Amino acid sequence: MNAKVVLLLSLVAMVTADAPPAYSYGAPSSEESAEAKYDFQWAVKDDYSGNDFGHQESRDGDNTQGSYYVQLPDGRLQKVTYYVDGDSGYVAEVSYEGEARYDSVESREDVYAPPRPVYG
Template sequence: MPFEFAYAVKDDYSGNDFSHDEKSDGDVTSGSYRVLLPDGRTQIVTFTADHHNGYVAQVTYEGEASYPAPAPYHPPPPPAPYHPPPPAPLYKPAPASAPEEA
């Protein structure tokens, strides 16, 4: 069955940048899609598909891959030494007083 469609997304906030277009005459389907990769390149896949050759794709890239320099490692400071609290004083009951007489 013949068809044709296309869509594209470019969202600067999230960094999503991709598109896809495809069409078919009922026998052969062809199209392409592209996506911005995390390394800064754009991957482009151009394809055809039919019942005789199957799915045939050509993959190309635009741009140069770039990787940020790794951040220097700074180990966390050592924990403060533990000093237990001083022992509680021993319990000394108050001296017993003589019962009061009524």
Template sequence: MNSMTILACISAAILVNLSSAQHPGAGAPHHGGVKGHHDGPAHYNYAYAVQDDYSGSNFGQSEQRDGYSTSGQYHVALPDGRIQTVTYTVADQYSGYVADVSYSGQAKYGPSHGPSHGHAHSASTV
């Protein structure tokens, strides 16, 4: 590129920048507010699960909430082959989560590898 081409590119960039500063784009869209907003306790339920044999992924969760009363559970496959399940509840707006953790299946471990003692090195003289 010669110096005239570089100067033209810089000039064009400055003009585009000045032009956009004088004519700003449209602002953020306005949706007119949220209708039906409630300040009261939530009411919902949901569930999902993923089981992918190729990757070994196995996990999921479900939860229900009615006002301040919440209950649910989630599970995950552990590396040792067991499934860990956590079941939890919240009784009211003043209590915290109370969890019960359980395990199903039998833990399976691979072959044990003993400590490595390394190789003895002989000192070399020069």
């Protein structure tokens, strides 16, 4: 009787060892994925805080191009135009619009002053 049980358990162990795993972590399939293609843009402009920035980009396969801009604290608008074409890497051109303005510190309302020390 013991021999039959041992033989049956050995047979079950061999069958389950040959079964494929439920989850596979093998290499990806040989099918190529579709080429990347997208187009987006967004912008933020808040007159109260002075925030003005945005970004736009489009991609078709290995060719990507876009630009982004930001209103700098000195009043200028910084623009970056870029492209990526295959293996050429990220190529950017930076430009500025407007003149830099530096207001006097006394005229600003949000001037930082460190707190006075308090001795107890």
